[in-house]
Amino acid sequence: MKFEPYQTAEIPGPLKAIPVERPQTVAGIIRNAKRPIVIMGSKTFDVVPEKTLRDIIQISKQVGAEIVVTGGINKKFEEIGIKEFKSMPAMELADRLRDPEWKGFDGKGNYDLAIFVGFRYYYGWLILSGLKHFSPEGFKTLSIEPYYQPHATFSLYNMKIDAWSNYISLIKESLKEKR
Amino acid sequence: MTFKIGELKTDIATLKNLEISLGRVEEEWEEPLGPTPMPSITSLRRWDYKLLQRYKPFYLPFCDLCCLCTFGKCDLTKGKKGACGIKMDAQQSRIVLLACCIGAATHTGHAREIVEFLVERFGRDLPLDLGDQVDLEAPNIRLVTGIKPRTVGDLEDVLDYVEEQIAHLLASTHTGQEGDPIDFESKVFHAGMLDHVAMEVADIAQIAAFNFPKGDPNARLAQLGLGIVDINKPVILVIGHNVIPSIYIVDYLNETGLKDEVEVCGLCCTAHDITRYNDRAKIIGPISWELRFIRTGVPDVIVVDEQCIRTDVLDEAAKIHAPLIAASEKACRGLPDRTYDPVEEIVEDLVSGRQKGALILDMDKVGEVATKVAIRLAPERKKFKALPSTEEVIEEAKRCLQCGFCQKACPNSLPIPEAMAMAKEGDLSKLAELYDYCIACGRCESACPSKLNIITMMVKSSEKKVKNEIFKVRVGRGPILDTEIRDVGRSIVLGEIPGIIAFVGCANYADGGTELVEMAEEFLKRKYIVVASGCAAMTIGMYKNDEGKTLYELYPGNFDAGCLVNVGSCVSNPHISGAAIKIANIFAKRPLRANYMEIADYVLNRVGAVGIAWGAMSQKAASIASGFWRLGVPVIVGPHGAKYRRMLLGRKEKRENWYVYDARTGKKVYVGPVPEHLFYAAETKEEAMIMAAKLCMRANDTTKGRAIKLTHYIDLYKRFYGKMPDDIHLFVRRLADIPITMKDEILAELEKKGWKETEIPDPTLIEELVRVKEE
Numbered sequence: 001m002k003f004e005p006y007q008t009a010e011i012p013g014p015l016k017a018i019p020v021e022r023p024q025t026v027a028g029i030i031r032n033a034k035r036p037i038v039i040m041g042s043k044t045f046d047v048v049p050e051k052t053l054r055d056i057i058q059i060s061k062q063v064g065a066e067i068v069v070t071g072g073i074n075k076k077f078e079e080i081g082i083k084e085f086k087s088m089p090a091m092e093l094a095d096r097l098r099d100p101e102w103k104g105f106d107g108k109g110n111y112d113l114a115i116f117v118g119f120r121y122y123y124g125w126l127i128l129s130g131l132k133h134f135s136p137e138g139f140k141t142l143s144i145e146p147y148y149q150p151h152a153t154f155s156l157y158n159m160k161i162d163a164w165s166n167y168i169s170l171i172k173e174s175l176k177e178k179r
Numbered sequence: 180m181t182f183k184i185g186e187l188k189t190d191i192a193t194l195k196n197l198e199i200s201l202g203r204v205e206e207e208w209e210e211p212l213g214p215t216p217m218p219s220i221t222s223l224r225r226w227d228y229k230l231l232q233r234y235k236p237f238y239l240p241f242c243d244l245c246c247l248c249t250f251g252k253c254d255l256t257k258g259k260k261g262a263c264g265i266k267m268d269a270q271q272s273r274i275v276l277l278a279c280c281i282g283a284a285t286h287t288g289h290a291r292e293i294v295e296f297l298v299e300r301f302g303r304d305l306p307l308d309l310g311d312q313v314d315l316e317a318p319n320i321r322l323v324t325g326i327k328p329r330t331v332g333d334l335e336d337v338l339d340y341v342e343e344q345i346a347h348l349l350a351s352t353h354t355g356q357e358g359d360p361i362d363f364e365s366k367v368f369h370a371g372m373l374d375h376v377a378m379e380v381a382d383i384a385q386i387a388a389f390n391f392p393k394g395d396p397n398a399r400l401a402q403l404g405l406g407i408v409d410i411n412k413p414v415i416l417v418i419g420h421n422v423i424p425s426i427y428i429v430d431y432l433n434e435t436g437l438k439d440e441v442e443v444c445g446l447c448c449t450a451h452d453i454t455r456y457n458d459r460a461k462i463i464g465p466i467s468w469e470l471r472f473i474r475t476g477v478p479d480v481i482v483v484d485e486q487c488i489r490t491d492v493l494d495e496a497a498k499i500h501a502p503l504i505a506a507s508e509k510a511c512r513g514l515p516d517r518t519y520d521p522v523e524e525i526v527e528d529l530v531s532g533r534q535k536g537a538l539i540l541d542m543d544k545v546g547e548v549a550t551k552v553a554i555r556l557a558p559e560r561k562k563f564k565a566l567p568s569t570e571e572v573i574e575e576a577k578r579c580l581q582c583g584f585c586q587k588a589c590p591n592s593l594p595i596p597e598a599m600a601m602a603k604e605g606d607l608s609k610l611a612e613l614y615d616y617c618i619a620c621g622r623c624e625s626a627c628p629s630k631l632n633i634i635t636m637m638v639k640s641s642e643k644k645v646k647n648e649i650f651k652v653r654v655g656r657g658p659i660l661d662t663e664i665r666d667v668g669r670s671i672v673l674g675e676i677p678g679i680i681a682f683v684g685c686a687n688y689a690d691g692g693t694e695l696v697e698m699a700e701e702f703l704k705r706k707y708i709v710v711a712s713g714c715a716a717m718t719i720g721m722y723k724n725d726e727g728k729t730l731y732e733l734y735p736g737n738f739d740a741g742c743l744v745n746v747g748s749c750v751s752n753p754h755i756s757g758a759a760i761k762i763a764n765i766f767a768k769r770p771l772r773a774n775y776m777e778i779a780d781y782v783l784n785r786v787g788a789v790g791i792a793w794g795a796m797s798q799k800a801a802s803i804a805s806g807f808w809r810l811g812v813p814v815i816v817g818p819h820g821a822k823y824r825r826m827l828l829g830r831k832e833k834r835e836n837w838y839v840y841d842a843r844t845g846k847k848v849y850v851g852p853v854p855e856h857l858f859y860a861a862e863t864k865e866e867a868m869i870m871a872a873k874l875c876m877r878a879n880d881t882t883k884g885r886a887i888k889l890t891h892y893i894d895l896y897k898r899f900y901g902k903m904p905d906d907i908h909l910f911v912r913r914l915a916d917i918p919i920t921m922k923d924e925i926l927a928e929l930e931k932k933g934w935k936e937t938e939i940p941d942p943t944l945i946e947e948l949v950r951v952k953e954e
Contacts, residue, residue: 008587008626014243015256042862071862072869075901087900089870090862091821095237095828120689121592123862126239126821133240133257133267 002157003148007121012150015132017143020154023170029142029154030063031175033113035104041090042071044118047146050080052165055172056117056144057082062175065115066105068093073118090119094127100136115142116152128152144168208327213774216325217340220347220369226776227365227809229944230783233836234808234827234857236364238271241824245270248354263354271824272363273352275801278823279370280349282802285486286374286750287341288509289421290381294334296423296542297388303332307383310393312660315765318757319379323372325773331388334380341373341380348373364827371805372775378803379753386657389426391455396663396737396744398656401454403462403720404648405472409442413557414477415549416501417445418469418492419484420749422452424506424545428482429457431546441553446472447487448713448748454654455747462652464721465686465714466796470619473499474635475645476565479553480529482545485509486749487685487797493536499565502529502552503536506545514538526551566639567632569607575636576602578629585633588626590819591616591689595623595633602636610640616691618794652720653731655712655747659758661765663738667708668766672785674884676740677891678875679708681755682715684792684800689818692718694864695793699730699743701868705891706740707875712752714794716745752803756810759786776945783811784839784942787875787888789854790814791867795823804858813854813874815867820860827857831909839878841940845949848940850878851909865899873910878942882915890918893925908932912939 003019005012020026030036038060044053060067069077070090077085086105088096096102102110114131116124124143128151131141143149146164148157156167215222244252245261253261260266265273297305307328309316317328320337328334348366351357357366385391392398408414417425425445432438443460445453446469450462463472466487472478473492476499483492485507493512496503505512517525517537522544528534529552539545567575579599586595593616598609614637623633638645670676680702682695695718703709711719720729734743738758746754763781764771771778782788790807792800795816801823804814808827816823830836831852838847854874861867872892880888889910896904907928911917913936917925943949 006587007592008584012243014254042866070866072865072899075899078901089859089866091237091826091828091860095826095830098237099830120818120862122590123818123821123860126241126824129241130237130239133243133255134238 004158005150006147006158010122010125010150016150017148017152017155019148019157021157023167024174026142026144026154026156027171027174030059030113030115030171033063033140035109035111036063036065036113036115037111038065038067038115038117039090039093040067040069040073040117041119041124042073043120044069044073045076048118049161049165052168055168059168059172059175062172068105090123090127094130097139098131098135110136110139112138113140113142115144116149117144119145121147124149125151208772210770210772212325213770213772215775216773218323218775220344220351220366223369223775223809224362224365226779227368228361230368230808230857231361231364231827234829236268236272236360237826237828238268239821239824239826240267240271241822250354265358268360269358269363272360272367273357275823275825276348276363276367276370277352278798279367279374279802279805280345280352281798282800283341283370283374283377284345285799286381286802287338287345287377289485289750290334290377290384291338291342292421293381293384293423294331294338297331297384298335301331301388303330303335305331305388307331307333307387309383309386309658312662313394313658314661315761316658317379317383318760318764318771319375319753321771322760322773322775322778323376331384334384337376337380341377344369344373367805368809371802371807372809374802375753375756375806378750379757381750382657382747382753385422385452389456391452391747392654392656394658394660395656396735398654398736399458400651400731401460401462401654403464403650403652403717405463405468405475406646406648407461408444408463408477410477410561412440412442413553414442414444414479415553416463416472416478416481417443417449417453417484418447418481418488419507420448420486421484421507422449422456423542424482424484425449425453425460426456427542427546428549429453429460431550435550437550437554441550448750449484451655451713451716451748462717465717467618467686470495470621470634471638474565474638476560476563479557479560480504480549482506482549483510483512486799497535500532500560500563502534502556504545504549505536505538506540506542508540511538512536516540518544522547522551526555530555566635566642569639572607572636572639573602573605575631579603579631580629582628584626584628585623588622590618590620590622590687593617602640607640610637611644613637614641614644615693618687648721650720650723651729651731652717653736653743653745655716655745655751656736657747657751658754659738659744659761661761664758664761664765667739668762670740671762671787672766672879674787674877674880674888677705677707677787677872677888679710679758679786679788680871681710681712681788681790682719682793683712683752683755683790683803684715684795685797686714686718687794687796687817687819692721692794695719696722696730698791698793698864698868702871703730703734703741703743708738708740708742708744709734710738710744710746710755710758712746712755713749715792718794719743749799749803756807756812759788759810759812762786777948779810780943780945780948783944785877785879786811787877787880788812789871789874791871792820793817793867795820808857813857813859815870815874816858816860817867818860818862826859828859829855829857831855831906839940839942839944840946840949841938842943842949843941844951846940848938848942850940850942851912851937853878853910869895869899876910878940882913882939885910885912885916886918889916890921893918893921903928908934912937
């Protein structure tokens, strides 16, 4: 059940996300990326406890990843004192991520690792599928949602929110240790 | 009739030795024939390619495989080819085409059934009279086919053409046929255009034959909601989209003097259309209300026609001991055909329970049987309690295993286990709360190992709310009047009315229907023209303000700024595309007849219209949307709409994609990303509202019009996102475009981006429409 799609009928395959059991492995994936980007969807504030949200922001700072929010959660970010982020509708962003010519938010070129969290399951599922099939060579996706997202390149597994919060925290710690 | 034309010169092309056969139509239309009468599946390919060059498909595959032939299954992952050579992008567009063919065929079949029925009952010469303020009665039909239909019989020729084209489109999806994604997409557009023609056939035929409102802005208000039914009377529930069986029920009640004795209420578009016919009929709600209403046990007999009816409706009807009458060849439901049996025998079999239902294809008989069964069964059935007591709900909740299968099966991942945990402690509030977000599909029940009747439990927990579901919706008024187009055409084309927002489609909402009401109200307050149809038009009526009024009671029904128009059912959608076409023809005097490309070019560049299909679910919704795309009208869907598998997205930063010809000079002019996308799935209602305001901008906007449109876009953006949008420089062409009240802020933004003034052309994408070529 750990590595089954969270929604019953969303049967994936043949190419499914590599499941990542250890937070340290996730930290390694993030650390090895040259240009990671963190994408936070419209459900972020419904799903992610504030402590975990701050951990994710810390992780992106640790590796110099830009944060992009989608679906109009900008205001909520600012309300909790987070100012450094970009915003773009999710479909527009996904459309650009598949384009090797896109220059990114900083004009330095496209990204090589897109980290997703805070999306409706099926909406994230479809965007990750689009990127799985149509993104440039070398581009990877990582789902750090509290469930298995089979169309990502790498995904966490189905877990309860407390366990997930702890997992995210351990990613942060692991990145700190290896700096 | 056959046309023979030696040479035909139009703005688009010069045609020589043209011979066109238009079937049985007695043609007396003086407007010259345009370049594309009854276009084939490639006649408008050039136009489609122009659109698809700007709005590129972004595919979101549902599945890594193709399973359509015995070569397969084939793995199409990451560029792999299938056994036939197909790749993933073509496969996805092929599936989209299949969906649109299903949608277009469904409306075409519906239209054919209506036309055949009317020809048989009233003859081919029944005039298509849409009232004295609608001379342009069939804008889509005239534009696409070149036929100006005068009678119901004329519509047979139109349908002959549509059916032939759908057959060609379907053929192109066969293994080893079309293989290019963009050509598939062009065919998707063709299917959509045909769909609007077919829907228009169905609606103008039924308006003329059954005397539905003929564009009346003051069409009366009908009752809407679960709480409107008089449960002391026998209740006939009609479900579906083809109104003919329902009309025969109402006629039978009128003829037998029983109209005050029996309730007739409906679900989905049949409900819309029966209220256009009869002032006593009532609307329960959109498709998502089907399971809920049946589970209340209120209907004494259920009559189904076609489309969007639960395929398990026979089982659901049996659970509440209500017989089912199927009245369409397309959905026989496994029932015995009783069409030729005596009425009394059928009634006896249904009342006694010997048969759970009957297929009856004689409409007179449907009316009589449904009425007699309802009257006979009602006294006994009123004693039957379909909903459990509160105590029974609590006991039921105690059987919940907290396995979570329901939540994993739920399309909206609703926290049903949490609601059950509270319910077993006697607190039903969470179950009642979920009612507002549940689309009542019943997948949770199918997944439940304890076989809990979760929908029924939710309905019971919301009983008070259900009884208060008493709303009003303006009856579908049908066409937009020619006089209304003359009144508002100029303001729309110049951009002074900020846009037309059309709320269309089904009720598969990700976060409840209230979102749709909020969006409609926002645009009404901002003086957009708000138009609605189908399930969306019902949902908009399902909310009351503090004074107990719905939006239909608060806003007039005219096609004008700040007004709310319900055109009617699904097949009324061509009155929306038709309004855009009418603006090009009646206001701007562009030739209409068989002149698709020029009219679509006009709409794309001048008519600020956007569709929002917030709960789009069906294949019909897909084909309706694709008809809008080809005409140059963008469509936004809700989150579930991403499951249509592909978006059509513009890239605003790619300047080379946003050039048009200036028809006055022939010069290529940059106009900015207007409209930015053709098909787009938003994550939230806020994102959808901002996007809709943005997509209303058009290349032809005057400076005053652009300033008004920018005001709404920026205002919405700031309200929801708390800052200025970062792309304003792409939409400001001249300093005069800048809204006065935001001048300083915008100038600061423009300065940061190094903005420079650009020209405002007479825009067109079609070279032949250039009047004077630049030397």
